[in-house]
Structures are given as structure tokens and as C-alpha cells.
Amino acid sequence: MKRSLHHLFCMIIMLKPLFSWKVYLFIVILGMLAFLPNIQLIVTEHIGNALPYSIQQGQYGELIVLLVIQAGIFALIQILIAGNRMLEKQLNSHFKCYLQEIVHKKMSRVKISLIERADVHNQMMTLSNTLPSFGFPLLMNFFNFAKSILSISIMLYVMRNIHVSVLIIIATVSFLNVFIVRKYYHRQLQIYLQASEDSRKAEYLSGLFTDRELASEVRMFQLNQFIISKWKTLFTNVEKLQVQFKNKQELLYGSLQIITQVLQLVMLIILVLFTSFTVGTYMLVTQGLLHLQNTAHELVESFNRLQETSIYLPSFFEILQFEEESEEPHLIQFGGLNQGIKVQNMSFKYPNSERYVLQQINLTLHKGEKVAIVGHNGSGKTSLVKCLLGLYDQYEGEIVIDDVSLHGYDKNSFRKHIAVLLQTYGKYPMSVQENIWLNNEGDGRNDPKLQKATQLSDSQDFINTLPHLMETQLNPIFDDGMDLSGGQWQKIGLARAYYRNADIVILDEPTAAIDPLAEDRLFQGMLAHLTNKTAIILTHRLGICRWVDKIVVMDGGRIVEIGSHDKLINEGSYYKEMYDSQLKWYVNATVAK
Numbered sequence: 403m404k405r406s407l408h409h410l411f412c413m414i415i416m417l418k419p420l421f422s423w424k425v426y427l428f429i430v431i432l433g434m435l436a437f438l439p440n441i442q443l444i445v446t447e448h449i450g451n452a453l454p455y456s457i458q459q460g461q462y463g464e465l466i467v468l469l470v471i472q473a474g475i476f477a478l479i480q481i482l483i484a485g486n487r488m489l490e491k492q493l494n495s496h497f498k499c500y501l502q503e504i505v506h507k508k509m510s511r512v513k514i515s516l517i518e519r520a521d522v523h524n525q526m527m528t529l530s531n532t533l534p535s536f537g538f539p540l541l542m543n544f545f546n547f548a549k550s551i552l553s554i555s556i557m558l559y560v561m562r563n564i565h566v567s568v569l570i571i572i573a574t575v576s577f578l579n580v581f582i583v584r585k586y587y588h589r590q591l592q593i594y595l596q597a598s599e600d601s602r603k604a605e606y607l608s609g610l611f612t613d614r615e616l617a618s619e620v621r622m623f624q625l626n627q628f629i630i631s632k633w634k635t636l637f638t639n640v641e642k643l644q645v646q647f648k649n650k651q652e653l654l655y656g657s658l659q660i661i662t663q664v665l666q667l668v669m670l671i672i673l674v675l676f677t678s679f680t681v682g683t684y685m686l687v688t689q690g691l692l693h694l695q696n697t698a699h700e701l702v703e704s705f706n707r708l709q710e711t712s713i714y715l716p717s718f719f720e721i722l723q724f725e726e727e728s729e730e731p732h733l734i735q736f737g738g739l740n741q742g743i744k745v746q747n748m749s750f751k752y753p754n755s756e757r758y759v760l761q762q763i764n765l766t767l768h769k770g771e772k773v774a775i776v777g778h779n780g781s782g783k784t785s786l787v788k789c790l791l792g793l794y795d796q797y798e799g800e801i802v803i804d805d806v807s808l809h810g811y812d813k814n815s816f817r818k819h820i821a822v823l824l825q826t827y828g829k830y831p832m833s834v835q836e837n838i839w840l841n842n843e844g845d846g847r848n849d850p851k852l853q854k855a856t857q858l859s860d861s862q863d864f865i866n867t868l869p870h871l872m873e874t875q876l877n878p879i880f881d882d883g884m885d886l887s888g889g890q891w892q893k894i895g896l897a898r899a900y901y902r903n904a905d906i907v908i909l910d911e912p913t914a915a916i917d918p919l920a921e922d923r924l925f926q927g928m929l930a931h932l933t934n935k936t937a938i939i940l941t942h943r944l945g946i947c948r949w950v951d952k953i954v955v956m957d958g959g960r961i962v963e964i965g966s967h968d969k970l971i972n973e974g975s976y977y978k979e980m981y982d983s984q985l986k987w988y989v990n991a992t993v994a995k
């Protein structure tokens with residue numbers, strides 16, 4: 403309870419910058435709405451008392467005035483309710499946007515190892531469903547709770563002459579409500595967490611039918627029934643849990659309703675037997691009871707919602723505590739590579755695994771050198787590069803950049819000097835030019851940097867055939883968008899890396915999807931771009947290895963050979979074996995002709 407309150411208050415403090423005059427106006431209106439129904443009750447009592455007198459005497463002046471006041475208060479209440487609903491809508495979207503932005507900012511900075519954890523994904527899914535209730539709804543429930551207490555207190559004062567046992571009954575009903583609903587919300591959270599992994603899998607499978615990239619495979623492998631049956635099992639598991647829970651909940655709520663009705667009946671009997679009645683008192687009691695019931699319901703409702711929020715809120719604060727990539731002021735700002743990169747006795751395993759995927763790596767890369775890293779699938783090439791990029795930093799040993807450990811650098815300043823094409827690069831639903839310059843927005847189609855990047859990446863020819871050239875929107879699921887071929891996308895990825903014009907360039911399989919003629923042009927462009935730059939190229943296409951200064955051969959997470967193309971070929975190395983096995987297809991094909 404103490405922890406829940408702590409989280410609720412932390413959240414309110416976090417939302418404080420959004421407390422504009424609209425929020426204060428909302429609170430003032432709520433305060434008025436706590437008072438006005440009670441004034442209405444008093445007026446009702448007066449109407450009840452004035453009624454017999456007016457009828458007897460035939461004088462309706464006072465009665466009419468009271469009725470007009472009553473109608474005026476009613477109209478005012480309706481206007482205030484409508485005003486608050488309008489304010490609520492505006493504030494709601496404002497607060498939602500604010501919190502969502504906080505989460506987006508956080509998630510874009512957390513360590514990449516966290517993004518790969520299943521429990522983090524489950525937490526994120528829970529958060530995306532519950533986040534909208536953390537903003538203005540939280541404040542609203544808080545204020546509504548306070549308003550209901552204020553309203554009930556005033557009402558109890560107005561009805562102070564009514565028998566004390568009535569108050570005891572009201573307290574009992576409220577307590578029962580709070581107790582049962584509290585239990586129900588805890589169980590709901592448990593079920594939600596229990597089912598979130600299966601929900602996520604079911605959601606992923608549902609998405610396969612509309613996934614543009616996989617739609618063809620789903621059809622060609624006739625996966626429809628296979629996916630549907632897998633989805634159905636998961637969906638049924640989740641639904642079964644939900645239905646069982648809902649049934650229990652209905653039973654509980656039904657019983658609560660019956661108990662409440664019985665207690666209300668007892669309350670009325672007490673009123674009839676133990677209080678002296680005038681028409682005014684009777685009207686006051688019946689209207690008051692109705693109002694009390696509604697307000698008590700509002701009180702429990704806002705309390706429950708606060709309870710619910712406080713159950714999910716820790717998850718929000720836990721996410722905000724996720725470890726980020728270090729951005730501390732004492733870290734060194736990287737100003738560019740002066741000497742080179744040294745990897746010393748480095749071993750690494752992914753945070754979700756016990757297996758070392760890199761073992762005892764020792765490697766020196768001098769400034770201006772071009773290195774190709776080769777090796778069979780799963781030998782650790784990409785993992786090594788990800789560590790060099792600082793995406794994973796829980797490795798053993800050291801990565802030293804210009805005599806300073808990579809841990810000592812501010813990661814963002816370091817990455818500003820690196821241009822990278824990863825195996826899984828983004829295909830953003832934006833224009834061609836935006837896909838190339840991304841956040842370093844250029845100055846349009848005639849930007850010389852853009853021209854150079856597209857020329858070196860061999861993209862110019864196909865871009866010139868696009869309907870709106872550089873402004874063509876990519877991704878056909880959006881209006882006016884179109885798609886590129888795999889190779890064309892890869893050229894855009896390369897142009898993106900070239901546009902950045904950084905002094906360190908890392909390319910992971912830059913020509914995997916490129917046709918042989920284009921590959922030749924790409925190599926020429928790559929070599930022109932990489933002059934005076936330090937470069938690491940990961941590749942299975944060994945042709946480029948002839949042009950680099952150094953080839954690093956990896957196997958089973960270890961470096962097994964280092965040397966130039968000529969040296970490794972002459973030594974009859976593992977590299978020679980790989981090179982010959984590729985060459986044989988071309989040589990044999992020539993012989994067969």
C-alpha cells in the first residue's frame with residue numbers, strides 16, 4: 403500500500419509540468435460539482451416543505467422561485483459536466499502524448515541487450531496497454547476520489563438528522579465494494595502477466611497474414627492452416643483464462659449487488675421506523691439516498707481505478723530504470739580516430755545465453771586500414787562488430803580506441819564518426835532522399851553529398867526511373883508509396899552509409915543482394931569512398947578481399963587467420979580453402995563451356 407501510494411505520488415510529480423490553467427479549471431469545476439448536488443438537495447427539501455402550504459393557501463410564489471432555482475442548478479450542473487468532459491478530452495491527449503514520448507525516448511536509449519529479453523517485451527506490452535491510464539485519467543481519478551469524499555461529507559452533514567445505523571450500513575456497503583474490487587484487480591494483473599507471452603505470440607501470428615514481407619512465403623508454403631492452428635491454440639489458452647476469470651468476477655459482482663440491495667432495504671425500513679417525516683424530509687431522504695449511492699459508486703470506481711493504476715505503475719517506473727547506454731558527462735567525447743582500434747583478449751557471450759560467441763579476440767586495426775572479416779555462418783563476425791560499435795558492452799577483455807577503452811567514450815560522440823550498413827538495415831516508409839540522409843537532413847535533390855552518395859552506391863540509375871525521383875515515397879502500404887527490389891534497397895543502405903561521410907566505415911554484407919555487374923561498380927565506388935577512411939567489411943563474397951589491407955578469418959568465435967590476400971593464399975590457409983571453393987564454380991563453369 404505504501405509502495406503504491408509512493409508510485410502514485412511519483413507519477414503526479416512527473417506530470418506536474420503539464421499542470422496548465424486547464425487542469426486547475428477542471429479541479430475548480432469538480433469542486434463545484436461536489437457542492438451543487440447538495441444545494442439541490444436542500445432546495446428539494448424546501449420544495450417538499452413548501453408544497454403542502456402552497457396547495458393549501460393557493461400561493462405559489464415561493465414554490466415557483468424554488469423550482470426555478472432547482473432548474474437553474476440542474477442546468478448549471480449539466481453545463482459544468484459538459485465543460486469538464488471537453489477539458490478532459492484535450493488534457494487526456496496532451497498527457498498521453500507526454501508519457502508516450504518519455505517511454506519512446508527511454509526505449510531508444512536502453513541497452514540493446516535489454517531489447518532482446520522476453521520479460522522486457524512482456525513488460526512493454528503491458529505498458530502499451532496501460533500507459534493511457536497513467537496520464538490525465540490518473541489525476542482525474544485522484545480528483546474524483548477527493549470530490550466524492552467532499553460530496554459525501556457535505557451530504558452527510560445535510561442529512562445529519564438521519565439515524566446513525568444508516569451511516570453504518572453505508573460504510574459496510576462501501577467497505578465490501580472496496581475489498582472485493584481490490585482482490586479482483588490483483589487477480590486481473592496476475593492473469594494478464596500469465597497470458598502476456600501467449601498473447602504476444604498470438605498477435606505475431608495474426609500479423610503474419612498481413613505482413614508484406616512474408617505474405618508470399620505464407621502463400622507459397624501454404625502456411626495458412628498451420629499458422630491458424632498455432633494461433634488458435636494460443637488464443638484459446640489466453641481466452642480460457644480470461645473467461646474463467648470474468649465468470650468469477652460476474653458471480654462476485656452479482657452477489658455484491660444483491661447484498662447492497664438488501665442493505666438498502668434495511669436502510670429504508672430504519673428511516674421509516676425511526677425518523678419523523680415531513681414531505682420535505684421524505685424527498686430529501688429518497689433523493690439523498692440516490693445521490694449518495696451514485697457518489698459512493700463514483701468513490702469506489704475512482705478508488706478502484708487508482709488501485710488498478712497503482713498495480714501497473716511499478717512496471718512503468720521499472721522501465722524508466724532500465725540501464726541506458728552511458729551518457730555521463732565525465733565520458734570522453736570522441737573527436738575522430740587518430741591511431742587505430744585494438745581488441746585485446748576479448749570474449750563475449752550474449753546476455754540471454756551462457757555460450758561464448760567470441761573467444762580471446764586479439765586484433766589491431768590502424769587508422770586508414772581496410773579490413774575484411776570473413777568466416778562461415780555463425781562464426782561471430784557480426785557479434786564482433788556489434789561489440790566494436792558499443793552496442794554490447796558486457797565483454798571480457800578490452801576494446802581500445804586511440805589508447806582509451808571504448809567504455810570511457812561517450813557512445814553518441816563515438817557513433818557520430820561511424821557510418822554503418824548492418825545486415826538488417828531500416829527500410830523506412832519515407833521518401834528516397836529521407837531514407838538516405840535520415841536525421842542529417844540534406845538540402846534536397848541537388849545536395850552534392852546526396853548526389854555523390856547515390857553515385858558511389860550505384861543508385862542513381864534506378865532512382866532516375868522512379869516516378870518522383872528522390873521524392874518518391876517508399877513502402878506501398880502507404881498512399882502513393884512504392885517498393886524497391888532487394889538489391890536496390892541495399893544500394894540505398896550503402897548510400898546512407900556513404901552520405902554520413904564518417905571516418906570509420908563498417909559494412910556488413912554490403913553486396914549480398916547485388917547482381918555481379920553492379921557489384922563490380924559497387925566495389926569501385928566503395929574503394930573510392932573508403933580512401934583515407936578506416937573500414938571493416940564483413941563479407942561472404944571474397945572478391946573484395948583482394949583489395950583490402952588485411953583479412954581476418956573467423957571460425958567458432960575465434961580469429962584463426964590474419965593476413966593479406968596474397969599471404970593467406972600462399973600459406974594454403976583456411977581462407978584459401980574458402981576462396982578456392984568459390985572460385986571453383988566460375989572456373990568449372992568456364993571449363994564446361
Ligand SMILES: Nc1ncnc2c1ncn2[C@@H]1O[C@H](COP(=O)(O)OP(=O)(O)OP(=O)(O)O)[C@@H](O)[C@H]1O
Pocket residue numbers: 518752754755759777778779780781782783784785786
Ligand atoms: N542476440 C543474440 N542472442 C544470442 N545469441 C546470438 C544473438 N545473435 C547472434 N547469436 C549467436 O552468436 C553466434 C554468432 O553470430 P553472428 O551473427 O555474430 O555470426 P556471423 O559470423 O555474423 O554469421 P553470418 O555470416 O551468418 O552473418 C551465432 O551462433 C548466433 O546463434
